[in-house]
Amino acid sequence: METNKETQNVSMPRIGDKAPSFKAVTTQGEINFPELYAGNWVILFSHPADFTPVCTSEFMTFATMESKFSELNCKLVGLSVDGLYSHIAWLRTIKEKIEYKGMKNVEVKFPLIEDITMEVARKYGMMQPGESSTKAVRAVFFIDPKSVIRAIIYYPLSLGRNFDELLRVVMALQTADAFSVATPADWRPGDDVIVPPAGSCGVAKERMEGKEKDVTCHDWFFCTRKIDKEKVLGTIKKK
Ligand code: BEZ
Numbered sequence: 001m002e003t004n005k006e007t008q009n010v011s012m013p014r015i016g017d018k019a020p021s022f023k024a025v026t027t028q029g030e031i032n033f034p035e036l037y038a039g040n041w042v043i044l045f046s047h048p049a050d051f052t053p054v055c056t057s058e059f060m061t062f063a064t065m066e067s068k069f070s071e072l073n074c075k076l077v078g079l080s081v082d083g084l085y086s087h088i089a090w091l092r093t094i095k096e097k098i099e100y101k102g103m104k105n106v107e108v109k110f111p112l113i114e115d116i117t118m119e120v121a122r123k124y125g126m127m128q129p130g131e132s133s134t135k136a137v138r139a140v141f142f143i144d145p146k147s148v149i150r151a152i153i154y155y156p157l158s159l160g161r162n163f164d165e166l167l168r169v170v171m172a173l174q175t176a177d178a179f180s181v182a183t184p185a186d187w188r189p190g191d192d193v194i195v196p197p198a199g200s201c202g203v204a205k206e207r208m209e210g211k212e213k214d215v216t217c218h219d220w221f222f223c224t225r226k227i228d229k230e231k232v233l234g235t236i237k238k239k
Pocket of ligand 1: 048049052053054055056135157158
């Protein structure tokens with residue numbers, strides 16, 4: 001089989017893996033990852049380059065939404081293969097000069113990792129040579145309080161991320177954990193959730209007959225139940 005030399009030996013952490021460890025310099029000081037974030041959810045994300053327009057729109061959006069992630073006990077950590085002084089100058093430009101879609105004076109308070117050696121970007125599969133061998137793709141790693149990778153999304157250089165979706169993923173993962181359920185297509189807090197398969201034929205039959213409180217079965221393998229939006233948000237939001 002023909003292999004592309006550039007794509008050999010690329011490390012790609014997967015869902016369910018422990019987040020690979022690294023020490024790094026950031027705009028907020030040195031960090032020891034993921035140890036520093038144990039007990040928190042964290043989104044580790046990469047962007048292709050400082051002083052580029054799509055990335056600027058993304059950073060302004062992320063910084064503006066940071067409090068929404070914080071309410072979910074979720075920290076943000078950015079990375080690109082630029083150096084620290086580039087990061088500092090870019091974030092200062094964003095704060096002092098850029099006004100975009102009603103956002104202005106936007107201060108990026110979460111850490112932005114410098115990774116000029118590409119060591120971290122390579123460790124996390126953020127360098128994808130088919131797309132670019134000099135810039136990280138737009139990767140998003142959702143990491144839980146036990147430092148386990150729970151979801152991963154990759155976008156190409158030209159495509160800015162949907163930040164409502166990133167928030168939705170955090171809420172859905174936390175809801176699945178808290179209530180031992182799954183979340184259906186396009187789920188948002190307040191929508192019905194999917195209950196695990198019945199453990200016995202007796203329970204399945206009762207469910208199908210509509211005898212289980214708040215449970216609706218569309219077929220024996222597809223049952224949903226209501227959880228109020230207030231109950232979901234009251235459970236997953238930081239007290
Ligand atoms: C951008 O963020 O605008 C961008 C960065 C790298 C390549 C293409 C676009």
